[in-house]
Amino acid sequence: MSDRLEAGDPERIGEFWLAGRLGAGGQGVVYDAYGPDGTRVAVKVLHGAQEAPRELALMAAEARAAQRVASFCTARILQVRLEPPRPYIVSEYIDGLSLQGTVKGAAGRPGRRFAGDDLHRLGIGIATALTAIHEAKVVHRDLKPGNVMLGPDGPRLIDFGIARVLDTHSATEGTFAGTLRYMAPEVYAGRRAGAEADVFAWGAIMVFAATGEHAFQGGTLPEIAHRIRTHHPDLAALPDALRPLVEAALAKDPLARPSARAVLAALTRDPREGPGGPDDLVAAGAAQAGLRSRWEPGDPALGKVAEDVYAALPPREQGLVPEVFLRCVVPGEDGSLATRPVALAELSDRDRPDEARALEHVVRAFEPLLVVAGDQVVLARPAVLRAWPRLRDWAEDERDGLRVHHRVREAARTWADHGRRRGDVLTGAHLDEAVRWATAAGSGPSLNRLERGLLDASTRARTARGRRTRAAAAVLAVTTLVSLTATGWAIRAQRTTVDQRDIAASRQLAAQSRQFGATAPDKAALLAVAAHGIRETPESRAALLNIVTHPARGVLNGYRGDPRAVAADRAGRLLAIGNKDGTIGLWDVRRHRRAGGFLRLFEGDGSDVPMMVALSPDGRTLAGAAADEESAAGSTWADGDVRGTVRFWDVRTRRPLGELPVSSGPGSVVFAPDGKSAAVNDGEEIALWDVGTTLRRRGPVVRAAESDYGTFTVVSPDATAVATGEISGELGVWDLASGERTASFPVEGAAVALSPDARTVVTAESGEDYDTYVRFYDARTGKQRSKPIRMSLASDVGPFSPDGRAVFIGTQLRDTATGTRLGTLPVDSGDDAKIVSFAGEHTVVSLTANDFSRNTVRLWDVTVHQPDRRPFDPVPPDERDGLNRHGFSPDRRTMVTLAAVGGQDAFQTWDVGSGKQTRPPVPAPSDANGRTDADPIVVRPGGGAFAVADLEARIKLWDQAARRWSVLDDGPGGVVNAMALSPDGRILAAGRGHLVHAPDRPADGRVQLWDLDARAPIGDGPLFTSGEQVTALAFSPDGTTLAAGIGRTVRLWNVADGEELDPPISGLTGTVTALAFAPDNRTLAIGAADATTLWDVRGRRQIGAPLAGHSDRVTSLAFSRDGGILATGGDDGVARLWDVTGQSQIGAPLTGHADRVAAMSFDADAAVLTTSDWAATVRRWNIAMPADPAATACTIAGRTLTRAEWAQYVPPGIDYRDTCPSLSGS
Template sequence: MSSGTGQSLGADDPRQAGPYRLEARLGQGGTGAVFLGRARSGRAVAVKVIALQLAGDEAFRRRLAQELDVLGRVRGTGLPETVAADPTADRPWVASQYVPGASLAEAVRAAGPLPFDSVRVLGAGLAEALAALHGAGLVHTALQPHKVLLATDGPRLTSFAAVRAFAAADPSRTVNAVDGRFLAPEQARGHHAGPESDIFALAGLLVLALTGRAPFRDGLGTETLRSIIEDDPDLTAVPEPLRSPLAAALAKDPERRPGPEVLVRRFAPSAARAVGWLPPPLAVQAADSAGQHWSRRRALLLAVGGAGVLGVASTATVLLSGSDDASGSKKRSGAKAPGSLVMTPLSTLDLGKSQHGSHIAYSPDGKRLAITLEDRVTVWDATTNRRLSDLAAENAMGSTAVAFGRGGLLALGYNRKFVLPDFDSDLGGITVWDSRGDTRKPIAQLKSPSESKSLQGMTAVAFSPDGRLVAGARNAQGAIGKAQVWDVRSEKKVADLLIGSGMGNRMSAARSLAFSPDGKTLAVGWGVELNGGVTLFRTSDWQQARELPLKETDAFGVTSLAFTPDGRTLAGSFGGLALWDVPVGRLIARVGTANDGNQTLAVSPDGRTVALGGGGHASAGRVALYDLRTRKQRVTVPSGRSGTSDLAFHPDGRTLAGAVTTAKMVSAVQLWTLE
């Protein structure tokens, strides 16, 4: 079951699945790609072709066959209808009913929140589908906005047999953080998912439909999961009479959540799928036939209001090796024009599955590349791309930052483990190794105690130019956040630098750090309530030197900072790009807006170029390079499925590294050459 006519088939896409001719790619998920298929009779179907890595997993194949058999016996309005399947094929496939229409994710992204009456029908329809599923003793376990289609006769769930098989074949698989926004607290803790977990996810989808955003914090790595476990849902924009049942469905205790039959009665007493339940633009799209050309559907979505909507999970089809033209062939940036810049993919370092966005750093001599993974940092030979060592921090739960310092020093910032249900979730730390010597024993282990707040135990790390000091950024009690500075060799803390005393809230924090090239200034980026800024401190006496406020940032504020080599310009990401004149202390340029989703940057060694990266739930990753003198964009390239979590220039300036997630749903570092 799927919607739209999708994108042209790529060179590596299959052309046939059983009796079905595959005509277009509709989307990509963790278990495989979905295609528009055509039977010999002309009937359109949605065909999921299982990913290659799962096709070779016999446990997955067995569970897929079992799930198809069980789900095939369940009947209910709104549930997917499997037309045919072959779990024994070289590439297993599942064909389901084709349903033209936008997914819930597409609809909200393009048109914003849905009307109140539409959400009532949506809630009743999905609750009715869950009632049928739970009545058969089954649990969905993975309700997501892109898995709900808005058909003219009511909402429909897409096929989920492969997802259930994927989870069941290996119960030790960890939760994917990108999909974690709609997990129940028990799932976020890694516990069993029951029918009540589906109710929690359903409520989250309806909050998204009503308000345009999820009910809990939308962040990277474990941030969202901890918000689900700790925080009350944000229902301030949810009107009654839906606020009360949604609040009940989002209860932390599964036993306190209502059953689906109760929700059917609360959302729409008749549970009827009202004719005309969709707003007109979405109704027109849902009525589009399967044979219409993609460009017509794209034009309709653009008219609705979102250029970023290109199909069900279509962002997953972006490849790291370049963009596709309409025919599916690869295009390079073309011949280099005078003064232009060309980025050419050089190689990809495959890091495997990871819950966390990686962070990266080159050593000052350019010989090594450090890449974070979960609770550790891996060190690679930057010439041969060979993995040299893995360095784990004691009691680390998730790595948050990495930095190289003079003399081969390597620092890993991390959040420390906590114990449920009584825990401090903002414990942080920095571990420092001598990467050129014996790395088995750290030379410094610096711990940052709890501030009795949530989530932001350590968000950034930076060395002073001489390697003597290391600084970390975090949240703070009674303030927006703080920067902490230690002497590396003595492990003595030399400064606790408070940001915005009396101005913080539960989610505010200092989020980025950078020492000036001369070592005389420490810049600290921060964010609070959709505003942010940078505070400059003198390293001679650790007194505040300047305040550089920045209004209308994204939810995280200033998330990345870098000085130009001369120290006169400071670049910061806030969703867009901000540039400050440091000596004068004023904002000199603001490129883009908070909605652009850029949260990482790097300045080239010659100070002429800034690389800006981002992406996330709403769009695929991309990297854009800007001329720092003219502030004009020089080139932009795709950079992975779910966004670019970090960027770093090689010291020679000819290579750019970006931490990404590939179309195969694995973490990777993409390397580009610049010419």
């Protein structure tokens, strides 16, 4: 099913109802939609309000050209409406999977390769479509597997999003339009993409369909471009009949490639018969291209989804379906329909509890068409009103009744809000109409108790009015007394109603805040503040905490451009953004708003012109660079004869300071630390220019690498050094002041970043496994500083932090000395976000590519919910391949590690806070087989002793003062799976599992206690014995209770007398993997599988719903000192924080560990969370909560909630409040 509509998406576009999002791109958003008669279509809404008339004219030409193409080749254009403010194009919906999804697997289906006749027919189908397209004088320009839909009647080409009409195509349009791996070599050279480029893409697609791999691999743009220009793919997997055609299509010279028509002729007929006419040829191709035998439907139609759910319901619940859906519909005065959220209380307000439960089941059954958001039911797919014939008929049949019911419902709510006053009942014609509707037969909504109560009260009031006229005197006295009494009750009832209204509004706004968290952090922050201001609830508190503990620090309010370059001053106060249209805007980072008007660098559409901006470190001078308008209009950027201009402005006065007439296209502009000079790379040489005089300073220059995708030229951020070289070749580092080469050494990959101090070079390379490998080199010696970092996806490298000690690789912040991951920004995986600049020491700026439905420029704080820059690594990274174990004291202040020390395995004791070793190493004893391994390890408070279990299941205790080992249990028995120490460190608990020498026999499920002071077991024997493994142990904070996880059960004992506390906690959803008591000694957190549940151990009652989110099993748990926050860690290497009261996640996941999170603890103020992983790496996370969360949220938003937004999101009846008074003028 298509993605759900997002906040801000309309319900309808023209006459088409929207069901969801099919995708978003540079030109707009594509919606899954349905017409008035239920026909499914795709509606592409363009960003016309921001497009120049020329762009809209081009789009209109594209649409008209696409309408000339045969309908069996493409998605047929049904309607074109390009008038502002919301231009759109409606096209046929193609039911099926894309070639990308078919080959790689999608929607739960396994991937498959094409071979034999299937591959041949696929080739015919795509070639047929290309021939028809080219005959219509259109070039697709973005042909790729994702744009080939396998419909029931063969392949169809979709998304003419960057197509251009042949007879209107200028030489400067779209040099780098398209998808990297399927762009022809001439496009990378800067030449126009003609029909030959589509044929090249056809050849690459055939390789992909046959092999499941891209024909041209690579992890970075330079590598992909280099391979496309030089590499010849292996075509052995192709049939003999296809191989020469694909080889010809992939020719590097576009003139050597066959036309699509020639390819189709070769595939469909004997070449000796000649090419034939184009219409006959296309018809022959269409006839031979059918893939019906292998066709798989893609996304099921909304009406079918709804009907299938309806058919599966029992008859009684089927009768309640109209009740639910029609309550979500509001009739308009003009007869149109709209949707509304329905309060759960409105549905459940029934006389019979079984009917209320049945309605709830109906709502759940129709998810995701209906979605429960907080305490409301929302029609998440509005188009179901048109897509589902049954519902369409209900709505049409009940259109008049819906209008009456809407009036009754609104009147009932007003009646209840005002304390059910007699003056608010229905009267006259409205009452007569409501009674007639309520007593008539139909499929519309039935009255709930509140609505029926209103009609009853209205009828009684009308009867009472007639009776009063006959006994006025007597009634007057009685009425006076009753009125006085009723007034008191009404006031109290009204107060109760207002309280309920505010609580509901607070919860609703909190839920909406979470929905906006990923797409509009400013709005999410304001809704959270509004929710907390209307009424403090657990939900509003959780929403506020989620905002202030998330690294996202807001967006640039009002920014709607197409960013091409970003730069910041040293303090991070000012941001410069260069836009596609040639303007440069300056933005106040703290207030998230533009600082003054735009500056103009060039005129017209700069989609093909590289653009750079730079700010001097003090923020006083702005530089912008691009190709000259005249030369750009007559040449492409890669032609080599493009002139460039670098312009400077005074930021305060906006006054131009001058231009640098560089002879070629500028590659970069970097200010020197004093801001008085700038290093300019014009594509030929790098030289220093004086900003004040705009003259080149005397002295040597550094030659740039030849302009080729196999080379690189990188200037350091302080304009002191330059790195040049070839991919996986010799790299040279040059001093810009002297022009001398300071270092030369071989590198792997391409140098993509040079640190601010010019001491670190970062390279990126695509490996044979197609992953990207990032390496850090010392720029002075050429030595690698750490092992290569393997990234599963191609990742951008840079920017560096201002001090050069950290660098972003994708969204991960890495230490430049060790390569250690220092943190990860929780960017939505669908955002395609790129970190482009630091703005000060702690703030970074990201751009979200190709998605104008969201604000594309975002700000992040790299210190919020991120670890400190220098992790505590007691085991050096280069020694982690050997033995590596560790354990903690109950207070997590002392750690003992087992690792190689001077060539010998030894135990070392560490103070976790300082990271210093506190006691001499202890050589690890070996067993009969010479093994020194030991796991688990537990440490007594202060580190005076620690206990270990070896591979022979023996438990031993090391006494630091006596410097000797004591054997507590010499086995034999089951493997010691878990050990725990009481808070005072006096009692050791151990739990066992499978037998060491007989793992196939029943487990040795013993739980036993030892007195460590006496070095002796407690009691006459084990606390418990079973045939199941003991997987987790935990003492309560007061030391009186022990909990043990055994299979899917938790058993509890009184430590003082060893008596089991029945009954056990059972029925858990998975094997228990972690346990932790809260400070109150009665709340127990149980990690089982990938979720955690909270239990009241006294009442054996589960508290709330499971806390889920980990992608693997939960391995560690910890409560804050006040019990308000729970930390969970998992095998996925992620730690998560949870608000215990609201049972919601706080902030983004903490993703700094490479593997299992083994242990966690909070400091006294819950400002720092300490975690460790399997490699004994200890991280300290800044999780401090601000003193005034609302004020912090307002700072993140950078503005206040407008009256229009208040009216849009806050339920009626609550007067507007200024959420952020300090920012009202922003």
